[in-house]
Amino acid sequence: MRANDDIIVSLQPDTKTDMKNFSSKLLLSFVFVVFVLSSCKKDSSPPEESPEYYVKFKLDGADQQYSEIAAADFSGIDPVHDCSIFGEKKYSSGVGYEGIIVRITDDKEIVANVTYTEAVVASIDMPQGSLYYSDPAGYAFLSGFASSPNVRITITHMDATTVTGTFSGTIVSAPDRLTTHTVTNGQFHVLRQ
Numbered sequence: 001m002r003a004n005d006d007i008i009v010s011l012q013p014d015t016k017t018d019m020k021n022f023s024s025k026l027l028l029s030f031v032f033v034v035f036v037l038s039s040c041k042k043d044s045s046p047p048e049e050s051p052e053y054y055v056k057f058k059l060d061g062a063d064q065q066y067s068e069i070a071a072a073d074f075s076g077i078d079p080v081h082d083c084s085i086f087g088e089k090k091y092s093s094g095v096g097y098e099g100i101i102v103r104i105t106d107d108k109e110i111v112a113n114v115t116y117t118e119a120v121v122a123s124i125d126m127p128q129g130s131l132y133y134s135d136p137a138g139y140a141f142l143s144g145f146a147s148s149p150n151v152r153i154t155i156t157h158m159d160a161t162t163v164t165g166t167f168s169g170t171i172v173s174a175p176d177r178l179t180t181h182t183v184t185n186g187q188f189h190v191l192r193q
Contacts, residue, residue: 028142055087055100055178057167057186059133066099068118070190072163074110080124083110083155083165085188092137101132102167112158118143118151118169131169131183141181145172164189 053070056063066087075082088099104116108122116129129151130174131143151169158164167186173179 019168053162053190055102055188055190057100057184058184060181061184064100067097069097070188071193072158072188073189073193076109077180079107080126081106081108081110083163085165085167085190087188087190091136096134096138098134098136098138099182100134102153102186103130103132104128104155105130110155112155112165114154116151116153118149127151129167129169131167131171133171134179140174141171141179142174143169143171145174146170146175146180158192162189163192179188 007099009069031099054067056065056068060063066089068089069086072083072085083104085102086099087102089096090096091098103112105126106116106128107121110116118127118129119130120126127144129143130149131141131151133141135141143151146169149170151167153165153167155163155165165188167188168184171181171183
């Protein structure tokens, strides 16, 4: 065994006893993504709020819309390709952000007119599509904690400037997993960074 082998871990649970570790790893993965991408926002000023760019959806039937920050960030280092679509605004306290991140991860370039689901991409052992929501009180909800996340994300158009598409799924509170929300009629039209 090499010295670094114990650092490499699988995100896919093999047994029920591994589910708790899997959930913890998934939560840490999302926290890491949020931290890294939030740090990126500090380097460039966010776009001015504009109804032209938005992420909107229904959360348990109630309309939600975020346009203070509405952007898509693409990254790719073979074999992992990632697209994170942000719809956020600052908390009323002015510290931190509430909103949603719609994330696509694949082992090939992310393209338009493909529906990405919560299915695990075997070669990178990560879900293809996932949702992360932070509510106005600061509570986090993730599709990865749902027993049936039913995530569906489709980019319907993208060019050098904008990304447009739809999304839906089920999210569950972290870390207690006691509260479930349904995300429906999700739509985004965001700036590409």
